[in-house]
Amino acid sequence: MTPAARLAAAASVLDSIAQGRQPAEAVLKAWGAANRYAGSKDRRAIADRVYKVLRARGRLVWAMGGREDGRALVIGSLSLIDALPLEEIEALHSGEGYGPRPLSKQERARITAGEGDLPGWVSAGLPEFAVEDFKTTFGERWTEEARELMAPRAPIDLRVNALLTTVADAEAALHEAGLSPEPTPYSAYGLRLASEPPPNVQALEAFKAGHIEIQDEGSQIVSWLAGAAPGMTTVDYCAGGGGKTLALAQAMQAQGTLVACDVVQKRLDNIRPRLTRAGVAADLCLIGQNGGGVEDLNGQADLVFVDAPCSGSGTWRRRPEDAWRLTAEEVERLHLLQVRILGQASQLVKPGGRLVYVTCSMLSRENEASVDAFEATHSDFTPVAIAQALGDSGLTDAARTELAAKADGHRLRLSPACTGTDGFFVAVYERAA
Numbered sequence: 001m002t003p004a005a006r007l008a009a010a011a012s013v014l015d016s017i018a019q020g021r022q023p024a025e026a027v028l029k030a031w032g033a034a035n036r037y038a039g040s041k042d043r044r045a046i047a048d049r050v051y052k053v054l055r056a057r058g059r060l061v062w063a064m065g066g067r068e069d070g071r072a073l074v075i076g077s078l079s080l081i082d083a084l085p086l087e088e089i090e091a092l093h094s095g096e097g098y099g100p101r102p103l104s105k106q107e108r109a110r111i112t113a114g115e116g117d118l119p120g121w122v123s124a125g126l127p128e129f130a131v132e133d134f135k136t137t138f139g140e141r142w143t144e145e146a147r148e149l150m151a152p153r154a155p156i157d158l159r160v161n162a163l164l165t166t167v168a169d170a171e172a173a174l175h176e177a178g179l180s181p182e183p184t185p186y187s188a189y190g191l192r193l194a195s196e197p198p199p200n201v202q203a204l205e206a207f208k209a210g211h212i213e214i215q216d217e218g219s220q221i222v223s224w225l226a227g228a229a230p231g232m233t234t235v236d237y238c239a240g241g242g243g244k245t246l247a248l249a250q251a252m253q254a255q256g257t258l259v260a261c262d263v264v265q266k267r268l269d270n271i272r273p274r275l276t277r278a279g280v281a282a283d284l285c286l287i288g289q290n291g292g293g294v295e296d297l298n299g300q301a302d303l304v305f306v307d308a309p310c311s312g313s314g315t316w317r318r319r320p321e322d323a324w325r326l327t328a329e330e331v332e333r334l335h336l337l338q339v340r341i342l343g344q345a346s347q348l349v350k351p352g353g354r355l356v357y358v359t360c361s362m363l364s365r366e367n368e369a370s371v372d373a374f375e376a377t378h379s380d381f382t383p384v385a386i387a388q389a390l391g392d393s394g395l396t397d398a399a400r401t402e403l404a405a406k407a408d409g410h411r412l413r414l415s416p417a418c419t420g421t422d423g424f425f426v427a428v429y430e431r432a433a
Ligand SMILES: C[S@@+](CC[C@H](N)C(=O)[O-])C[C@H]1O[C@@H](n2cnc3c(N)ncnc32)[C@H](O)[C@@H]1O
Pocket: 237, 238, 239, 240, 241, 242, 243, 244, 245, 261, 262, 263, 264, 267, 287, 288, 289, 290, 291, 307, 308, 309, 310, 341
């Protein structure tokens, strides 16, 4: 494909992403499958352009006078991000072959006008509605938090399954496979791989044997500080894909009772092969939206882990398209759902047991506001300081000290800017005995 044809393809992929709800990665994969003439270098170049645009989308829409179509965004990216002079952009838009048609007068005017003074939300790269939330939460650091969340490519973190292997052996196996893993700074079981070139982790023998799982270090940290231990009755109330279920099983050294719940049967079904691969067992339990189906566990659990449904805004560095799909109304719906789920899940905690609330959101409406609402109506749950919760967990000694310092009492935020992880929020409680 010519460079111009790649641009036209990127514009069409961007339009498909904007029209649907599918992850950008899936849309790119589908495009590749439907256009077999495109070689691996073409697909790579198209993906690079698509992600370049998605990470800077707010700024590009602004620069192109409010236009949101793929063509306009690609043109904007050539000018603003690649800093190509007008003549080169015109040469790429000659309309010949499979390239995009020539620039219109308005398009030419837009890219020669420059950006002018950008409103804060545009330069920070966040959707407009999220800015107030970021300002309230992060104060002066809000633009740095926003930039780190939207800009860089995220590394691939692995969790070593200590039930089946050791970190040293997993590291050696990865080196043998030609990769260069580095220990993660916080999780004692984490190994980090560069995202470029993208490693095919699922094809590795170590993955097939259940020795490693893909899990962001932030997700490992929140799993470790939940305090799961051998012999406990642990309920993973919103188990979803089971990523944290597996980490909780590891912390329990596969001893005790682990119950993974969700309201979607298909998600529970998908956990089964992961459990088998990791060599652990869990009871899978379908619950109703009102929390029905686990009544026999009322007041029985040592630990209830609530990884609540959320905007996923903590993972925008991996899925920048999600930032532009989220609305303030959706955040409000999620906040109400989170408060309801916390109330339901808390009933399962036994006196003296622990309740842990987690999101992968950066927004205070889904974090502090949701636990504020829970705390206001559940005086039988007392906060457990993060410094105390960190206890005897899968974290390095240095990490324990650092995370305790970053905590706000019983609440802790992780983020790309602050911990180099995806964005997470965690709050820890103990039920009065
Ligand atoms: C953030 S995801 C969980 C991710 C998962 N813990 C992991 O680490 O892979 C939230 C999950 O909550 C589930 N969910 C939604 N509403 C729920 C409810 N009322 N009760 C329990 N789970 C719910 C969703 O189906 C989704 O799988």
